[in-house]
Amino acid sequence: MSSSNNSNQPVVPSARAALxxxxxxxxxxxxxxxxxxxxxDLTSREAxxxxxxxxxxxxxxxxxxxx
Numbered sequence: 001m002s003s004s005n006n007s008n009q010p011v012v013p014s015a016r017a018a019l020x021x022x023x024x025x026x027x028x029x030x031x032x033x034x035x036x037x038x039x040x041d042l043t044s045r046e047a048x049x050x051x052x053x054x055x056x057x058x059x060x061x062x063x064x065x066x067x
Contacts, residue, residue, distance in 0.1 A: 026053040 020036075027034035030049040032042065039047075 022054060022057075023050060026050050026057060029053055 024034055027050045030053045032046045032050050034042070034050065042050075
């Protein structure tokens with residue numbers, strides 16, 4: 001892999017704000033106090049809960065789109 005291929009960057013750079021908002025909403029739903037900027041003080045469990053909630057919501061949206 002080349003160093004210019006960073007998987008942490010959105011394909012559409014303008015989507016960053018929407019992704020950040022989505023992450024904040026998911027964190028609120030699972031009761032994790034997520035801040036703008038650095039969140040290195042979160043436990044692995046808290047970070048995993050946020051990521052898991054995001055995936056759950058994406059799957060639900062996809063399934064609803066198939067109906």
